[in-house]
């Protein structure tokens with residue numbers, strides 16, 4: 001059976017993807033850290049689409065053995081993959097010196113290592129993979145002081161998947177999605193509010209981001225930036241000299257800190 005793989009399915013953006021994919025009638029292979037949250041989501045999705053198949057397997061993405069177990073569970077169920085939607089990510093925001101080493105490595109493993117390792121494993125299965133979507137971020141467009149590691153991980157994802165797209169040309173469509181603010185968790189909703197007009201202009205709902213992303217990959221777009229203001233910002237960031245944009249970003253983000261678990 002050909003499934004759509006969604007990581008981070010239990011989060012705000014992941015759930016929006018899961019609902020849209022279920023409504024499309026696609027069979028789903030969902031993962032997140034909590035089996036309880038996955039089971040609740042599975043129940044909800046069956047109400048949207050009672051006839052689809054849904055496999056939901058918890059996985060700590062930082063753990064290579066757990067990732068192997070996840071893939072073994074897929075193999076055991078006879079699942080092959082026609083679409084991968086990599087949503088899982090952690091957004092720690094603070095001065096780099098304020099990180100513990102453990103947290104720094106945790107963020108790199110979830111955002112980069114796990115995403116790339118699972119992409120490799122799913123492609124190597126020789127399954128009929130048709131589409132890959134990765135949720136990167138506008139934060140990866142330019143280096144961001146005080147959000148430096150998150151920004152670097154997202155920049156790496158955008159770069160990697162843009163290049164991979166060319167390697168897979170004619171076989172697999174690959175789209176990197178660069179959302180601005182997306183009101184998902186309460187702390188992100190508060191951050192967006194604190195940013196005033198800027199936050200309101202940049203923010204797009206999880207549903208909007210999921211819908212735009214699925215349309216973009218269908219059209220085989222390399223990059224999808226949901227929202228006009230974010231597309232405008234992207235162009236500005238490409239034009240304005242880095243030294244200037246980084247000074248602006250440092251002033252803006254120095255005041256804000258956020259941890260992840």
Ligand SMILES: NC(=O)c1ccc[n+]([C@@H]2O[C@H](COP(=O)([O-])OP(=O)(O)OC[C@H]3O[C@@H](n4cnc5c(N)ncnc54)[C@H](OP(=O)(O)O)[C@@H]3O)[C@@H](O)[C@H]2O)c1
Nearest residue numbers: 008009010011012013033034060061088089137181182184
């Ligand atoms: N929200 C925004 O403003 C925004 C903007 C740009 C880009 N993004 C990106 O969009 C993605 C989703 O963001 P969101 O706002 O929906 O965040 P979220 O609600 O916190 O969801 C994050 C998802 O990733 C999973 N996850 C986190 N760490 C994991 C780990 N170690 N192992 C396995 N799964 C793990 C979470 O699982 P649990 O449910 O078990 O925690 C959850 O399903 C992230 O990659 C984020 O960087 C978000």
